[in-house]
Amino acid sequence: MNQVIINTNKFKTRAAVLENGKVMEVHIEREGEGTLNGNIYKGKVANVLPGMESAFVNIGLEKNGFLYVKDLRDFEEKYLTGIVNSGKPIEELLNVGDEVVVQVLSDPRGSKGARVTTHYTIPGKFLVLMPNNNHIAISKKIKDETERERLEKLFSEIVPEGMGVIIRTAAEGKSIYHFEKELQYLIKKWEEIEVRIKKAKTGELLYKDNGIVSKVLRDIIGNDIDEIVVDNEDVYWEIIDYIRAFSEGIPKMKIKLYTEKEEIFYKYGIQKEIEKSLEVTTMLECGGSIVIEKTEALVSIDVNTGKNIGTMNLEETVVKTNIEAAVEIARQLRIRNLSGIIIIDFIDMKVEEDKQKVLKVLEESLAKDRVKTNIIHFTDLGLVEMTRKRLGKPLSYYFQDECPLCKGTGKIKGSRAIVENIIKELKDIVSEKDIKNVKIITKSSVKEKIEEIYFDFIKSLLQASGKTIEITTKNRDLLKDYEILLES
Incomplete structure (x- = not known):
């Protein structure tokens, strides 16, 4: 059974996704704090960097946003030159002091400011509106060619001229009734943003993506979720209202109000899993282990046989450990919300067929991840390279501070x-x-x-x-x- 468990109080809201009793994702939003991803701001150009084909934009945050010229092209067509992808260098498009409306692509992290774009998107449950782009894209997870053709034809008829949409996986099999209703809702949101643009000052927030409960309802809730359990009555009715308005009721799904004394995250074993996922080493059922370490540049994952001595030959023991590790790595990436460049050092395998078997398990396990991933096969050094798109903050952000003794190195002076x-x-x-x-x-x-x-x-x-x-x-x-x- 797949469940979503939601805990909320005056300090924070948390949501966990459980698949057959196992914690797969944890989403956290503190009061007054949340991801900036998707937020739209009116900014002012603070600096233009021709050599990097980019500009720094003041959007009212501590650090200026970083705008690549390729992320400026839609804005260029509609608000600057009127030419589609003119190819002009950024210094001919923007000057210091120019006003530009940008949307946050990735949150500030470390010493880096937010990455911003003018390719605006307003997300819904079944589609994502692209108000400045007339392209219609369909989720790659929708495999059936007949369904893809149906959706493309349907949306080409209902999407207004000059606008585009990304058709999400949740749209598969749905009727025009759902799409028209949501499209009208998203277009209205964009029209409200355009009205604010004219009056807004530098750094003013024009649009904020919804809070964590709405995101969970929009991005996670679907036919594969059997039950939602929530410990707050107001949120309980919010969920009921949302499902009535934007879905067919999803008859299989139950919505429960949790009223027991024991805190809901402890009751469902979520807190215990969070604490395990904050450790560097994760143990595997076979006796092996994976060591996950995050640096500024990348995430490194090392697989070890540990106590798994096997019952047959060495190669079989290695392959069995690697396969179990591949499944657990996919899970840990989701629950820890690790992103960027990820390097996996599986235990060395001599047979090419075994390597492909492990890669296939990793790909199948990552297919369940809503966040976009890209696997590059084994390198000459025997490492697996992959990437995972940055969305929100890692789990460690909410539970760990930098050690004042080691300053983040993980070691103290001898x-x-x-x-x-x-x-x-x-x-x-x-x-x-x-x-x-x-x-x-x-x-x-x-x-x-x-x-x-x-x-x-x-x-x-x-x-x-x-x-x-x-x-x-x-x-x-x-x-x-x-x-x-x-x-x-």
């Missing part, structure tokens, strides 16, 4: 290296005549290292200038590796 820094500082203190006592406050591991190897040297260094030394530790961890207090 005790000997810290002692060497202390000695260097003490050498500078030796010449100060008014200092009588030196007190070093540090971690217990550093204190032990000083007493084991360095104490006699440090003591003699200070005694030569008439100074005494005291080394102590603090019960709590220091934010700094050590502190040196000087007493006269």
Whole structure:
């Protein structure tokens, strides 16, 4: 049974997707905070970079948005030159101070601002409206050629001239009744945006994509969901109203109001799965493991046999571990919401047929992912390269902060290296005549290292200038590796 579990309170809203009891996705939105993806702003050009064929646009955020020239072409046709894809360089299209309306493609991350575009899209459940593009595109997940032809013909008749749509997977098998209703709704939204454009100031938000509950209803709820369980009565009725308005009622799907005392995410085992997915290592049922580490540039995933010693030959054990890892990797990418470039180091396989078998399992598992993925087959180094589109923030954003000791490296400075820094500082203190006592406050591991190897040297260094030394530790961890207090 496939379920969506929704938990909401005054601080945050969370939604989890369960497939046959297993947590597959977790979506979180804190009060006053959410993804910027899909938001449309009125911006002002802050800088034009001809060498990078791009511009920085002030959209009222801490960091300016980044606009590539190729993401400017629709805007160029309608608002600038009137020429379709003129091929003009960006410096001939935009100047510093020009106003431009942009939509966020990807959230700011790290030191980078949001990536923005003028290829506007207004998403609905069955279709995505492209108000500045007259193209009709159909989801690749709709495989049946007869259905694709039906949808293309139907939409070519109902979409207004000068506009286009992306027909979503959820449209498969649906009638014109659903499409006309939603198309009217989305066109009205765009017309409201155009009215605001004329009056808006720089940095003003013109359109905000819906909150997490609406996104879940729009993007996740469908014929494959058997049950929605929600712990808030207002949200419960919101879901009922949405389903009545935009669907045929989905007769198989049940909607339940959760009223038990135990928090809903604990009741369904979701919190436990979240905590597991925040760890670097994920154990496999066969005894193997996968190690997932995220860096600024990419996500690396390493597969290990671990305790899986197998019952037959080595190659069979390796293939079995890799196949189980492929299924779990697809799941972990979804639940952790990892994106960008992903490198997978499966356990080495000698037979090409085995490699293809593992790749097929990975592709089939990723086919269930709503977020676009692209797999590049095994490289010459035996690694699998793939990408996953960035949508929202990773799970770790909501539960983890940067370690003040290691600054995100995952490691802290070694005790000997810290002692060497202390000695260097003490050498500078030796010449100060008014200092009588030196007190070093540090971690217990550093204190032990000083007493084991360095104490006699440090003591003699200070005694030569008439100074005494005291080394102590603090019960709590220091934010700094050590502190040196000087007493006269």
